[in-house]
Amino acid sequence: MKTTSSQKIKIGLFTVIGFVILFLAVFYIGNQKSMFSSTFKVYGIFRNVSGLTVGNNVRFAGINVGVVESINIVNDSSVRVDLTLNNSVKKFIKTDSKMSIGSDGLMGDKLVVIAPGGISSNTEVAEGNKLNTVNPIDVDKVINKLTKVADNAEAVTGGLASIVNKINNGKGSIGRLLNNEQIAEDLEGTVKQARKTIKGVHATTATLNEDLKAAQSNFLLKGFFKKKEKAKRDSLKKIQEAKEKAQKEREKAKKEAQERAEKEAKEKAKNNN
Missing domain, CATH: 1.20.5 (Single alpha-helices involved in coiled-coils or other helix-helix interfaces)
Known part of the structure; x- marks a missing residue:
């Protein structure tokens, strides 16, 4: 055709x-992918890259400024991530800037985020420089911990439900106390009796105080209380006299020691002359 x-x-x-x-x-x-613009390279060392892959974006201040050039395992605890960045952001990235691994939204691709820096250094980053890194959170460990917490919470909840059920059915001491009206009435009667006893003790104490005051005013017992008061005053007087005597003896001993020291000093000075 x-x-x-x-x-x-x-x-x-x-x-x-x-x-x-x-x-x-x-x-x-x-x-x-910054293939037609002037670029420079930096790298960082992570313990875990959390699913980051070659070609993922690099963000600075929320803007895509480069891509992940390569990811290489250095040893069993270190992974090197090389970045290719647009030369236009070079002046904003300092030697103390930090690399971290984030996500593009909740379920988006992984990406590298560069923090501005400039806190401890204002030196501009150079070609091939190493940047400090912030290792990502191990999501698997967090999930395992949350799972254990949830399991423990379930076990505790089940235990509490069992205890409440036993109490509601009148089992155990607390269950019998809460569900047996006779025990509750007996307990209430015991509390009332205790209150009456306390009131009686207070009343007895007040009566004894009044009787003691009345006894002190009674002419038959007045002499006994006066002798007791005089003995108390005499005892206090003797204690005070003993304190004064001890004070005088201490002052006398101190004065004698001072005089002996002065006498020895004069004799020593005389012998030296």
């Missing part, structure tokens, strides 16, 4: 359009 001119024109147009679309796609992808 012979191809007509219109068909040739259509084929040519489709071919040109295909090349334009391919060119635009390559340009767009290259622009997203």
